[in-house]
Amino acid sequence: MEENDKIxxxxxxxxxxxAVRQIEGSSLIIAGAGSxxxxxxxxxxANAIASGAAPREILALTFTKKAATEMKERIAxxxxxxxxxxxxxxxxxxxxxxxxxxxxxxxxxxEQFTIYDQSDSRAAVKQCIKELQLxxxxxxxxxxxxxxxxxxNSLITAGNYFNNPSFREQDEASRKGRxxxxxxxxxxxxxxxxxxxxxxxxxxxxxxxxxFPDALEEIRSQFKYILVDEYQDTxxxxxxxxxxxxxIHRNICVVGDDSxxxxxxRGARVENILKFNKDYPETHIFRLEENYRSTxxxxxxxNSLIAKNEHRLEKVCFSQQSQGDKIxxxxxxxxxEESYLVASKIIDxxxxxxxxYSDFAILYRTNAQSRSxxxxxxxxxxxxxxxxxxxxxxxxxxxxxxxxxxxxxxxKDDEAFRRVVNFPTRGIGETSLNYLRDCATxxxxxxxxxxxLPDNVLASFGLxxxxxxxxRDFAAMIMEVHNTMEESDAYNVAVEIGNxxxxxxxxxxxxxxxxxxxxxxxxxxFN
Numbered sequence: 001m002e003e004n005d006k007i008x009x010x011x012x013x014x015x016x017x018x019a020v021r022q023i024e025g026s027s028l029i030i031a032g033a034g035s036x037x038x039x040x041x042x043x044x045x046a047n048a049i050a051s052g053a054a055p056r057e058i059l060a061l062t063f064t065k066k067a068a069t070e071m072k073e074r075i076a077x078x079x080x081x082x083x084x085x086x087x088x089x090x091x092x093x094x095x096x097x098x099x100x101x102x103x104x105x106x107x108x109x110x111e112q113f114t115i116y117d118q119s120d121s122r123a124a125v126k127q128c129i130k131e132l133q134l135x136x137x138x139x140x141x142x143x144x145x146x147x148x149x150x151x152x153n154s155l156i157t158a159g160n161y162f163n164n165p166s167f168r169e170q171d172e173a174s175r176k177g178r179x180x181x182x183x184x185x186x187x188x189x190x191x192x193x194x195x196x197x198x199x200x201x202x203x204x205x206x207x208x209x210x211x212f213p214d215a216l217e218e219i220r221s222q223f224k225y226i227l228v229d230e231y232q233d234t235x236x237x238x239x240x241x242x243x244x245x246x247x248i249h250r251n252i253c254v255v256g257d258d259s260x261x262x263x264x265x266r267g268a269r270v271e272n273i274l275k276f277n278k279d280y281p282e283t284h285i286f287r288l289e290e291n292y293r294s295t296x297x298x299x300x301x302x303n304s305l306i307a308k309n310e311h312r313l314e315k316v317c318f319s320q321q322s323q324g325d326k327i328x329x330x331x332x333x334x335x336x337e338e339s340y341l342v343a344s345k346i347i348d349x350x351x352x353x354x355x356x357y358s359d360f361a362i363l364y365r366t367n368a369q370s371r372s373x374x375x376x377x378x379x380x381x382x383x384x385x386x387x388x389x390x391x392x393x394x395x396x397x398x399x400x401x402x403x404x405x406x407x408x409x410x411x412k413d414d415e416a417f418r419r420v421v422n423f424p425t426r427g428i429g430e431t432s433l434n435y436l437r438d439c440a441t442x443x444x445x446x447x448x449x450x451x452x453l454p455d456n457v458l459a460s461f462g463l464x465x466x467x468x469x470x471x472r473d474f475a476a477m478i479m480e481v482h483n484t485m486e487e488s489d490a491y492n493v494a495v496e497i498g499n500x501x502x503x504x505x506x507x508x509x510x511x512x513x514x515x516x517x518x519x520x521x522x523x524x525x526f527n
Contacts, residue, residue: 008046008078016040019286023048023225026246026280027253028273032317033302034293037255041227042071044253045087046078048225055086059223059245062091063230088223092238093198096205100196103208103215112409114195119399120415121145121197127418128185131441134178144176148183152199153235153267155206158187192446194412202237209244220245231256231276235267243279250280258313259306274311287315295324335369339376347380357383397507397518398525404497408481412446421447421474424506428474432467439463451475477501494526 009017016036019029020043031037041060049055062068068090076084088095097115104111116124125148126141147167151157156164162180171179190196196204209216226246228234231254234242246252254276261270277283291299299319306312330345332338342362349355362373362384370386377384392398403419410416422428439461440450450458451471458468477500485493498504507519 005047005050008043008050012036012039012043013290015286015288015290016043019288020044020047022284022286023051023053024251026250026276026283027286028276028283029253029255029286029288030313030315031255031257031288032291032315033257033260034291035288035317036290036292037229037288038067038071039074040288041229041255042074043078045071045225045227046075049075049079049083053225055083056088057222057224058087058089058227059095059225060087060089060227061095061229062089063233065091065094067229068094093201096201096241099208099215099219100201100204103212106212106215107204107208108191109196109204110194110410110412112194114193114406114410114413114416115201116190116195116197116415118145118198120195123418124189124415125182125186127437128182128189131437132178132181132185134182139176139178139182144179144182147171147179148186149197149199150267151183152203153237155203155237155240157203158184189414192412192444193414194410194446195415199237202235202241205241206237206244209241216244220248224249224251226252228252228254229256232258232261232270232273233263233268234272236269239269239272250282252280259302259309259315274313289315289317291317291319292321294319295321297324297326301327335372336376339372342373343376343380343382346382392521392524395518395521398521401494401498401503401522401525404501404503405494407448407478408485408493408497411448411478411482414440414447417447420501420503421471424502426470426474428467428470432463432471435462435467436471448475448478491526498522498526 009020012020013036016039019027019040023044029037029040031040045058045060048058060068060071062071072084072087072089075087100107100109101111101113104113122141122145125145126136129136129139129141129144151161151164151167156167158180161167161183168180171177190200209219223245226242228242233256242252254273256273258270258273261268261273264270277285294302296319299317303317330338330341332341346360349360350357364370364373374384374386393402400420400423403416406413406416407420418433421433436447436450436458439453439458440447442461443450443453443457451468452475455465455468459465463471481493481497481500488496495504504519504522507515507522510516510518
């Protein structure tokens with residue numbers, strides 16, 4: 001055996017080694033919790049490269065950027081960074097965006113189309129509800145956005161939403177028969193703005209593969225090896241994309257565990273993994289059943305619970321670690337009593353074993369549960385820290401600057417326009433922006449493009465000369481930076497936007513601790 005092979009297979013148990021060795025054909029790797037699935041995927045890719053596969057022929061899809069980065073680092077350690085860098089590895093959305101940018105003209109989008117995040121999407125939906133003069137108490141923007149997302153994950157576009165009996169019946173039963181109109185207007189606004197939301201990335205990749213066979217064939221012929229992590233979390237749209245990609249060579253390996261399927265509320269379909277061997281009858285099935293993370297007590301408890309599932313892939317997880325402590329169940333009849341029991345148990349453990357506060361962790365299912373738990377801890381003077389996972393990119397000042405970047409790159413991005421047209425304050429009132437919006441809707445063009453219409457056209461929608469002048473100054477600044485951005489690097493473009501817009505000056509003017517922190521966040525973004 002060559003030295004490379006020794007490194008790749010070193011430390012693998014027999015089930016893991018079998019899964020790594022089988023690099024051709026379709027494979028289903030059923031991986032229980034803590035069974036080393038990431039290592040198996042990593043070693044399997046390394047083994048394919050060591051066996052002669054070109055790195056650029058390998059497509060590996062994950063659900064998180066962290067997982068993709070970790071796997072690529074491990075592969076680099078096994079086969080070298082010079083080879084690992086050519087592997088197409090990333091999240092579903094990041095990889096599909098690359099496909100869509102390459103073929104954007106076929107779908108009628110600019111190459112540098114904007115990606116709407118959740119807040120952009122919610123804002124656009126809210127705007128549609130407002131324009132259609134619907135009751136926001138009935139048509140709640142968050143609920144409608146989730147409804148549209150569910151439709152897209154099922155590959156139901158705005159054009160065929162109304163004719164889908166399941167969605168139509170549910171809408172009529174909840175007295176929300178105008179969702180189809182909101183969806184239709186939202187889709188049109190996104191197209192005019194040259195923007196896609198996260199769900200559009202999946203929908204449009206499917207449309208690209210369905211309607212443009214040459215594009216599908218070019219992409220499909222490149223990837224001879226397809227690997228998918230957390231397959232139990234795939235939705236219908238992802239399932240169809242993968243089937244189209246693997247249709248010819250059928251060289252696809254999926255890793256997952258039906259017992260860990262918890263994202264049905266986001267459109268995940270556990271049946272994708274349950275019927276994999278029916279989609280690919282020639283499938284090689286591997287079971288990773290040894291849990292390296294937990295004690296046998298915990299594994300036994302998990303096995304006994306999941307055994308109640310009627311439809312599942314057969315596996316029996318085990319651990320070679322010690323039996324471990326028994327699991328203790330505390331029964332509380334109210335959330336306050338439950339929180340009291342948790343806090344009391346922590347105090348008892350501290351007195352019994354001299355444990356430190358940092359030795360304890362409290363996990364809860366929803367954020368709403370934290371309030372009663374925090375109250376119970378405070379009453380007993382127990383120090384704690386809530387890890388809320390507030391993202392750097394969710395900070396208002398960072399989102400403001402990113403909106404400027406988006407608008408400079410894609411001047412048709414209406415959501416970015418709305419976010420920054422009055423940041424910093426330019427004296428453009430909400431009434432003027434409503435008039436501008438009405439004009440843009442009437443002329444079916446973006447907000448920035450609307451500003452360049454003749455004065456008499458803008459005035460006919462109610463815009464005053466002072467507002468028109470301010471809007472044109474703003475549009476001129478954006479377009480001047482847009483027209484010169486290719487001659488500069490990203491940092492200098494960012495600084496120019498920050499200075500010319502007045503955003504940096506506005507942030508510097510706030511000398512409070514919070515103001516200084518905001519300025520530092522923007523500096524970090526620029527760097």
